Amino acid sequence: MTEKNRRAAALLHHRAEALKRGEPVAPPIVQSSVFHLPGEPEAAYQYGRFGHPNWDAVEAQLAIMEDAPCVAFPSGMAAIASVLYASLKSGDRIIVPSDGYYTTGALAQEFLSPMGVTTILHPTLALEQSSFDGVALVLLETPSNPGLDVCDIAAIAAKVKAAGARLVVDNTMMTAFGQRPLDLGANIVVSAATKAPGGHSDALLGHVASRDDALITRIRDWRRLAGAIPGAMDAWLVHRGLETLDVRLERMCATAGVIAARLQDHSATVSVRYPGLNTDPSYALAKNQMDNFGFIIGLTLKDKTVAEGFLSNCPLIAQTTSFGSVHSSGERRARWGDAVPDGFVRLSIGCEPVDELWAAIDKALQVM
């Protein structure tokens, strides 16, 4: 029995203990903004911005996965924003990735800098050598999105701690079933359940996880006061998605390994990044630090025309700007200004049977 399997099983039965005879096994969707509250306001639920049964259900699952208290938010960015706004003050300096999900840096630079917080951008691979003196918070993302560079969380966590700063890991690319930043010394995990945890391209959600009780209380207070709250339906959808995350990831990661190897041998390919390829620069560290190699492949084709042609010719790749769904998807990241070649496609491998998916990819590449 592995620790991950223990968590995966517990997640499926987390409601069992509290269930009374005749109550529904699946959590009901509580589509109510108010709760019956006569007299003194002492009740489990008082008002829909303070607390909600569907948040509690999804947070209970996330807490099992993370082995830490969790706070749910309406998106991954709302979760990241809560950490920045609830933990920083004027005069602080923070480090965020220059090659990670660009919105985090944009949020910090556009909205935190006028409040006196200085944002420093560092490439993922340079973090281990960086100095954290005088820094309040370091946020990293590994593997980086979309370049798939991997950095050593434990080594960086030790340096960040020695400098008296906090380490935040954006674990969206891996989820707690693929990588355990809190066990490696990170203070906080942020993650977008919009991606693999929800997994069906039908809901947005995010969460913050931390074993620092005071910080979790402050994050909860921030959510209540700022009003960045998840909707009942989205929380319910992600609750249902999380029940199959373990089994979906198994399929997605195994298929990604096969597709990455076949793409590496394909004549249309300029280069492939996938941490599970033993020729990949991320391989050694990924093997040590990650529980699987993920489901994202970085495929570089000749140029923009070839990449766009490939995407529009492949019926089993949805052309979307997200990842982690049951539907394989892909996009040219240069269209958003990421520092990648024009022909770079971020492929997110879904749950299609591997041979069908490969046949569709191979056929779409032949046309080029």
Ligand SMILES: Cc1ncc(COP(=O)(O)O)c(C=O)c1O
């Ligand atoms: C690594 C990473 N973190 C955070 C987010 C933000 O998630 P959301 O879109 O739910 O706000 C994304 C979205 O693409 C992401 O890729």
